[in-house]
Amino acid sequence: MIRPFAFRWNSLFVKLLIGFLIVIVLLLSFNLLSFTFFKTNIQQEIIDHNALNLTHTVDNYEKQLRLVNSVVLRFYFNERFTSLIKDDKQLNYDTANQLHKEMKLLLSNELFYINNLLVISRDNPQVLEKDGINSSSEMFTKYYVSAYYNTSFWIEQFKENYPFRVFPASPFQEIKYDKGILDKGNLMPFIVRNKYNPQYIIVALIDAEQMRQAFLLNGKGEDRFFILDESGQTMYRTPPESSQTELDDNGSKHADEIRDEAIMKLNPFPANEGFFTKNNQYYFYKKGSHSSLTYVTVIPNVRIASQVAQLNQVLIVILAVSLVLSVSISILLSMKINNPIQTMVRLVQKAGHHGKLPSKIHEFNLISTNITDIIRANHKFHLDLNDKNSLLKDYGYINKIKNIYPNNHTDDLIETNKPYYLVVFQLAFTDKYHSLMEEEQEKASFYIKEFITLHVKEGFTESVTFQMEEEQILSLIFTGENEGSYGDCGHGGCGEFGEMSGIGESGGFGRNEGVGDSAGFGAHGGVSDSAGFGTNGGVGNIAGFGAHGDSRRFAGNGGNVEDAMAVMSCMRQLKQILDHDKEYSFLTIAFHPAPHHATEISAAYKHTQAMLRQRLLNADTQIITELQSEKRPLWLPAIQEQELLTCLQAGCGDKAMEPIARFLHHMEQKKATADQFRGFGKEVMVKVVKSLLAYNIDFSPLLNTHSPYTRMEAFTSREEYEQFFRQIVNETAELIRANMLEKDPIKDFVLEYIAEHYGEDISLELLADKLNLSRGYLSSYFHENTGTTFSDYLNRIRIRHAKEMLNQTDGRIQDVALQVGYQNVNSFIRMFKRICGLTPGEYRKLSLQERGDVGMDEPLLG
Secondary structure, eight states: OOOTTOOOTTSHHHHHHHHHHHHHHHHHHHHHHHHHHHHHHHHHHHHHHHHHHHHHHHHHHHHHHHHHHHHHHHHHTOGGGGGSBOTTSOBOHHHHHHHHHHHHHHHTOGGGOEEEEEEEESSOSEEEETTEEEEHHHIIIIISBOSSOOHHHHHHGGGOOOSEEEOOOEEEEEEOTTSOEEEEEEEEEEEEEOTTOTTEEEEEEEEHHHHHHHHOTTOOTTOEEEEEOTTOOEEEEOOOOGGGSSOOTTOHHHHHHHHHHHHHHHSOOSSSEEEEEETTEEEEEEEOTTTOOEEEEEEEHHHHHHHHHHHHHHHHHHHHHHHHHHHHHHHHHHHHHHHHHHHHHHHHHHTTOOOOOOSSSHHHHHHHHHHHHHHHHHHHHHHHHHHHHHHHHHHHHHHHHHTOOOOHHHHTTSOOSSOEEEEEEEEEEOHHHHTSOHHHHHHHHHHHHHHHHHHHHHHOTTOEEEEEETTEEEEEEETTOOOSOTTTTTSSOSOOOOOOOSSTTTTSSSSOOOSSTTSOOSSSSSOOSOOOOOSSOTTTTBTSOOTTOHHHHHHTTTSOHHHHHHHHHHHHHHHHHHGGGTTTEEEEEEEOSSOBOGGGHHHHHHHHHHHHTTOBSSSSOEEEOOOOOOOOOOOOOHHHHHHHHHHHHTTOHHHHHHHHHHHHHHHHHTTOBHHHHHHHHHHHHHHHHHHHHHTTOOOGGGOOSSOHHHHHHTOOSHHHHHHHHHHHHHHHHHHHHHHHHSOOHHHHHHHHHHHHHTTSOOOHHHHHHHHTOOHHHHHHHHHHHHSSOHHHHHHHHHHHHHHHHHHHOOOOHHHHHHHTTOSSHHHHHHHHHHHHSSOHHHHHHHHHHHHTTOOTTGGGGO
16 A cells, blocks of 8 residues: 655655755746846846936937928928018918918828917018917917017017027917916927028927927926027926925925026036936936937936835845745645545556556556556547537438438437527539549538538537538527637638648649638638628628618517627628639528527528529629528510520521520629529520420530539629520531531422422422322421421411511511411411410510610519
């Protein structure tokens, strides 16, 4: 039996305690060295810190003064100043108004810290400033009143010869109409003169307090700040803080300021920068390179000394507390770690297992040899069990959705109480994707589906995502469990699942390898700057959040608005990522922002399936959030359908393509859905195949490795449909023409005779007599070789010529009927309507409308 505290040098307790004590000694040594170093150097560091603060302050002031000088000079050299004063020394108010606008624009920049800009003229008593034009006497006795800067001061400046000068800061006030006083602030005049145009001076009144607050770094309440000119005159000094306004005996605060100024005059600064001590005060100074002003900060030595003392005390206390706590915690931790391990060792030894002890701590050897195998086997078992439970859970949900007879065992695995949001992802691949190798296609398809799964799981940890169909993924997102952060998901960190390699020339699905840290798998590998999804939600509901308030729409669906918007945010980020690779694939996301219950899952799935059919024809990932009324399939009007069939039977591919192209353009203008385009495409293919079957022509050459219907699933534009149909129709026409060119004397005679004599009384008996054949044989032969009966072919030829006459002439219906071989006009009208779907009169009217650019098929697309 092992005693818990048996003193052995290789025991766990001794090793732990020794290790902790070694760490404590090392840390203690480091702390002692650090304490000694900082105690010696901390005062110098504080002095250097204050000197550096002053340097930054001076740099900021100098940059600001240069900036103000530059701005005022640019304003001064405005060409409008030449015409501001007329020859009769009167003010040109138009020019003044233009200068005033430019002045206000300049002063609108708060970073200049200019309170006002004054334009003073030598020859005119009026002053132009930001609020308008005032007389100089009223300006400086009412609006900008200062004890130091009266009207005579500004007039005297015209006698000076400096280009620019900064004057000491002074309080300015405004005397209101009710004799009240409005403080304008502590302003520092900055005067600019032009020796080539001495008629004006421009005064920039700089707000000295705003500059100090912006540029003086780390200024404490007891510190003082001065700006001196070259003669030592004080240009600015910090005003007393609110806490300093209460003066002690003999007004010590004011005395401190007077003493500071006296000391600075008696101690000329020996260099451009430095510091000296006097009367227990530190005087840090630096001279500006541009303005030649000297900047001084006065810091009490008491504050620096107290900082050093406080730091020393804190370091000593921390050192003592750390030592006591470290030793105590080391002993406690050693005991707490050692005791349970000793217990496990006894349990293992009771099992009768013994082995070698390669480790210096024999307890670890027993733990590793006896417990590792158990943990590994248990872990493998749990992984296998979790995988099977996940598959069973997916199977249970599929049973619910498909309304398969429920199984009690699977029902126990799925969530049946929580409300959820149902999201369906329909994936479609483009021709560029299908041009890849089969292995690359499978890899890309897997990565896309896996990325969607991980993306949803990142933000909704309890969500269930599984593959419903070959290209369809379904997610159930349970409400109230939005644990992910969908401000972050999609910008990296949405899960890493290997590298994407060998897809396209650049070795990735697009240009990036991997779908992990970059949260994307394509050309850009992340979220681009394009985050908006339309202004009104696409076709009423597509493209997610629009400008008409999705939060209000979501609130009306009976669910939690925040939950619905969190799901929508997830879908939007998924859209942003997948849109980077829309040249390979595109996604349709159907999400109704109202929670469902388990009993509604089958109906909810059918609902989202119907929503998927509302996808518009483009290559973007589309988010559909509402089910609109079902749009009916679209097909050519009867007259255009007849035109298509007639041109196909005649082998005219280009003419047969015209009604198809017109209808495709019209569908695009009316924003027909992708499902309507596919429906139209399937109908076109049906007509094409029927036309070939009518001539007993094999249509297999029209089909390549992919079914036409599969190809149409990948189309994202009207141009792709038009190119596809043009190819199909031209190949069909070529096959029909080739069939028609085959020499058949009997058929050729009948066709030529009808073409030349369609306006006469033609009968099958007549042609049979001419060919010395029986009527029955000729009828069967003609049908077998043309795919249509003699009477149908004759009527179609006559109606085709009748349509041309109705389009090209204004003749009466009766006359047209006689010219194409109908002696009875009623028989003509009936046959025309049976073939074209319209009466001759309706056809002529519709034809006139078409020539007048009135869309005859617009009602079909409403």
